[in-house]
Amino acid sequence: MIDSKARSMVLMKISVALCTYNGVKYIEEQLNSILEQTKLPDEIVVCDDCSTDNTVPVIRRALESYTGKLLLVTNPQNIGYKKNFAQSISLCSGDIVFLSDQDDVWAKNKIAVVNSAFQNNQRAVLVFHDAILVDKQLKLLYKSFWQTLEFEPRKFLCHDYNILLEKNVVQGSACAFRKKVFYKALPFPIEAIHDEWLALTAVAEGEIVPIAQPLMKYRQSSDNALGGLPISFIDKIKSWTTNIKNAVDYHFGELLRRAAFYDVYSKKNYNDSELVKKLDFLSYDNFLKKRVFCIENRDSYIIMLFPTYLRLYIYKRNAIKMFLRDLLAMYFCKGKTL
Numbered sequence: 001m002i003d004s005k006a007r008s009m010v011l012m013k014i015s016v017a018l019c020t021y022n023g024v025k026y027i028e029e030q031l032n033s034i035l036e037q038t039k040l041p042d043e044i045v046v047c048d049d050c051s052t053d054n055t056v057p058v059i060r061r062a063l064e065s066y067t068g069k070l071l072l073v074t075n076p077q078n079i080g081y082k083k084n085f086a087q088s089i090s091l092c093s094g095d096i097v098f099l100s101d102q103d104d105v106w107a108k109n110k111i112a113v114v115n116s117a118f119q120n121n122q123r124a125v126l127v128f129h130d131a132i133l134v135d136k137q138l139k140l141l142y143k144s145f146w147q148t149l150e151f152e153p154r155k156f157l158c159h160d161y162n163i164l165l166e167k168n169v170v171q172g173s174a175c176a177f178r179k180k181v182f183y184k185a186l187p188f189p190i191e192a193i194h195d196e197w198l199a200l201t202a203v204a205e206g207e208i209v210p211i212a213q214p215l216m217k218y219r220q221s222s223d224n225a226l227g228g229l230p231i232s233f234i235d236k237i238k239s240w241t242t243n244i245k246n247a248v249d250y251h252f253g254e255l256l257r258r259a260a261f262y263d264v265y266s267k268k269n270y271n272d273s274e275l276v277k278k279l280d281f282l283s284y285d286n287f288l289k290k291r292v293f294c295i296e297n298r299d300s301y302i303i304m305l306f307p308t309y310l311r312l313y314i315y316k317r318n319a320i321k322m323f324l325r326d327l328l329a330m331y332f333c334k335g336k337t338l
Contacts, residue, residue, distance in 0.1 A: 031062040043071070046059055049084045055102075085194045100173055104216050106217075113129070125202050125206035125208070130144055130213060130214045131145040131171065131218040153212055166314065170198070172194060
């Protein structure tokens with residue numbers, strides 16, 4: 001006789017939520033990598049955001065052989081990638097939802113490995129993995145996306161998720177989550193990106209499990225909605241020094257954006273979650289607001305905050321970098337006119 005725990009594992013249905021927009025160059029390659037999985041998804045939901053190329057006909061042709069449940073939605077007008085992802089997730093009927101971009105290539109065992117992580121840990125509500133960075137032709141750029149983020153998974157394994165307050169390390173197309181996380185996350189703040197908001201929400205629902213395997217080729221391309229990423233320290237320096245004004249404007253804009261959706265997060269009723277209680281959220285939120293105030297008003301009090309940078313940032317090197325960026329933003333930004 002199968003016990004209730006085993007039964008829930010057996011019946012766990014898997015959906016893939018895929019969003020497309022003018023992705024004709026790469027979408028067939030990505031769909032083939034999904035169809036070649038050692039464990040196929042039970043359902044594929046594709047939401048096309050009013051493409052003007054042949055993306056939709058290519059999708060239909062590529063998925064002709066798929067025998068699972070298929071839903072293809074073509075938006076009558078462009079709604080943007082954040083709303084499109086929310087739409088595609090909402091249409092999924094599976095217990096576990098995998099997010100997919102249009103231009104990546106999945107390792108054949110990706111679904112199987114991630115699914116095992118959920119089955120082996122009933123408290124796991126979100127699982128994400130490392131990725132290989134590649135160029136448009138899938139040539140290797142960097143062997144580990146996590147290394148470019150300076151992310152080390154050991155703290156997550158100890159249920160320390162405070163790095164999510166500094167930056168998002170859960171890349172959308174490298175993650176899967178229980179559908180209940182999506183319902184908990186609604187409504188999505190307009191300032192937040194879908195993957196970072198889902199990750200913060202997941203903390204309130206259970207455990208986030210990192211898998212230190214590159215289970216995907218993450219294509220760095222101007223066709224990617226979020227654009228390419230600097231892949232080395234030298235590249236990061238170049239991206240700042242080439243046009244420092246744009247760099248500090250972007251940095252300050254990110255501080256304002258995060259401060260805005262942290263206000264939404266603070267109003268969520270997550271206080272009963274033991275994992276949320278471990279987040280130093282109030283301290284970081286107050287610290288973020290002080291940084292914004294100092295930059296907007298060019299207030300030298302920011303110097304006095306340096307010990308707080310060192311205390312709240314997980315890694316000291318990140319604390320120093322953020323402090324220096326804030327100083328540059330004070331000098332170059334025009335405060336609230338951004």
